[in-house]
Amino acid sequence: xxxxxxxxxxxxxxxxxxxxxxxxxxxxxxxxxxxxxxxxxxxxxxxxxxxxxxxxxxxxxxxxxxxxxxxxxxxxxxxxxxxxxxxxxxxxxxxxxxxxxxxxxxxxxxxxxxxxxxxxxxxxxxxxxxxxxxxxxxxxxxxxxxxxxxxxxxxxxxxxxxxxxxxxxxxxxxxxxxxxxxxxxxxxxxxxxxxxxxxxxxxxxxxxxxxxxxxxxxxxxxxxxxxxxxxxxxxxxxxxxxxxxxxxxxxxx
Numbered sequence: 496x497x498x499x500x501x502x503x504x505x506x507x508x509x510x511x512x513x514x515x516x517x518x519x520x521x522x523x524x525x526x527x528x529x530x531x532x533x534x535x536x537x538x539x540x541x542x543x544x545x546x547x548x549x550x551x552x553x554x555x556x557x558x559x560x561x562x563x564x565x566x567x568x569x570x571x572x573x574x575x576x577x578x579x580x581x582x583x584x585x586x587x588x589x590x591x592x593x594x595x596x597x598x599x600x601x602x603x604x605x606x607x608x609x610x611x612x613x614x615x616x617x618x619x620x621x622x623x624x625x626x627x628x629x630x631x632x633x634x635x636x637x638x639x640x641x642x643x644x645x646x647x648x649x650x651x652x653x654x655x656x657x658x659x660x661x662x663x664x665x666x667x668x669x670x671x672x673x674x675x676x677x678x679x680x681x682x683x684x685x686x687x688x689x690x691x692x693x694x695x696x697x698x699x700x701x702x703x704x705x706x707x708x709x710x711x712x713x714x715x716x717x718x719x720x721x722x723x724x725x726x727x728x729x730x731x732x733x734x735x736x737x738x739x740x741x742x743x744x745x746x747x748x
Contacts (some may be wrong), residue, residue, distance in 0.1 A: 531572025
């Protein structure tokens with residue numbers, strides 16, 4: 496039976512399930528628990544998720560056994576009340592769950608879970624001196640694998656409450672989530688068009704312009720517009736006289 500001063504928390508989890516999930520706040524976390532902070536909780540029999548506290552309250556409850564929060568990850572809230580209101584509005588407007596909104600809104604490094612894949616940070620300098628014994632054990636197990644889940648790291652190291660240590664290693668730049676590195680290093684590509692090398696030759700360009708002007712007026716107008724915008728040639732050089740298989744090509748930069 497829970498006492499009248501028992502503290503409960505409604506947690507948003509990154510799942511496509513409506514509503515929040517209620518967990519009990521252990522006494523050792525009373526002073527740390529705060530709306531907007533990330534916490535680690537067990538969901539189901541084996542899965543661990545990072546969620547966010549949306550509400551805190553006390554109540555008398557003796558009809559259901561609630562699971563406890565396993566750890567609190569933040570010293571200060573990472574989400575404020577205005578953001579919660581926005582998330583609620585987005586969930587209602589787009590007919591999705593607040594967990595799905597949270598999953599889209601937060602960076603991948605903020606959503607550590609048992610199935611999250613971890614890799615060594617390619618920019619880590621290899622200095623393990625600032626790590627404690629458990630952090631070093633985790634870093635060592637990650638370094639031996641190309642990619643490894645937190646669940647697998649737990650099995651290898653035997654560290655039960657592992658996510659706070661994972662968080663510390665991410666903050667120290669030792670490891671990184673696989674999703675995060677994909678997001679971080681995804682190149683921005685923009686498509687452009689240019690003349691193919693063959694038609695950079697002015698005589699050949701004049702020949703094809705003459706041909707298009709007689710037989711394909713719209714294509715001629717398009718190429719003329721391109722040449723004017725690119726300012727590659729002066730107006731008196733824009734004449735054509737032959738055909739070709741390929742006049743322009745797409746390039747990606």
